[in-house]
Amino acid sequence: MASDQPDYRIPQGGGVPWRDLSVDESHRPAERDIEITDVKTMALAGNFTWGIVKVETDTDHYGLGETFRAEAALDMAERMAVDLRGENPLDVDRITELLNQRYTGCGRIGQAAFTGIETALWDIKGKVLGVPVYELLGGKYRDEIKIYCDTHGGESLAAAETADPTEIYTPESYARAAREVVDEGFEALKFDLDIPTHRDADTAARRLDNEAVEHKVSLVEAVRDEIGYDVDLGMDLHWNFTVETAVRLGRKLEPYDLAWLEDPVPPEKVDALRRVTEKLTTPVLTGENYVTPARFNDVAREGAFDIAAPDVNKCGGLWEFRKIATICDLHGIPIASHNISSPVGTVAGAHVSAAIPNFLCMEFHARDVPWWNDLVTRTGERGPILEDGYVDLPEGPGLGIEIDPDVAERYLADGTELVI
Ligand SMILES: [Mg+2]
Structure with missing residues (x-):
């Protein structure tokens, strides 16, 4: 950190230890003696607002990353350029720790913002060294990354507000959607059950009566009847219930051999989550709202969940994700990662998923975005990123992808400009 930079030190918090991260001199050969020059961003109108982060250098190399909650995080990511200009982008860990120190007090949005930057630094590093990012994260445990498809039966929630929900979310609609997704090649899928x-x-009471429980059971039963038991099937409850309701529902669902029951109770209620987990045989999954390795460690030590779902675009970056995966592995916990991102964030997630032992699957949440596969191309070759339920790991330098500027321009969100 240059000494003329303003001091942004914030009170300690979030489990981030204070260290002096300044570097007076850093010696590298000329080909690796490079500097960050700017951070630019653009937002794309997918099924969520996808936040693309571009970190530029004083060479031809630039890096791409993606942030969660782009509406707020992109502005913050651009302003972080003040911390980054002049730094060598190859110092990924030190730079990320620096951003962690300065912005962890800004909560999850600050974390999401520097997550996109961290991913972009790995992309730069891979391009400079001429290797794919997974090589930098430890190498490969697997070539193909198993994707689970977020699947929706019935119609939109908006429609449900004006009609009888049980006539919209029917066993037939759930079974039909499940069949379509399995026929597309996915070997794992998930429905919302809240x-x-x-x-x-x-x-507001977070309680389901017996009639409501039976309706939800009928949806799961219909899906299993349609696709059988060889497909991994998760059900997401989005933190909506009390312990007694989650347990009553969970026990009724035990015969359907779910891959997991996701987020039955609010994420901050660790003791409540542990009580649900202890009472069910079905694995309980959580983690999309935990954003530090320390937090995962604390909750895992409580025995509060069976499967972890860190989100690669908000947990602090690829290296933080890897730390989370290592901690979970020490607790005997596998990873089924949360992901609602564009192909940029998804490919970043694929690289780190290849490099950890305890990987189960990664989410895909954009089945209703027909141009998802068109947004990026593999460096030097054509072909979809996601095919038959798997991401075949790109082998080009860095993330191994390039954004198609014509597609990006067509779907730019309001008030944002193309940066590619
Ligand atoms: Mg979820």
């Missing part, structure tokens, strides 16, 4: 059941339900 869909509304009664128009007059007291949703």
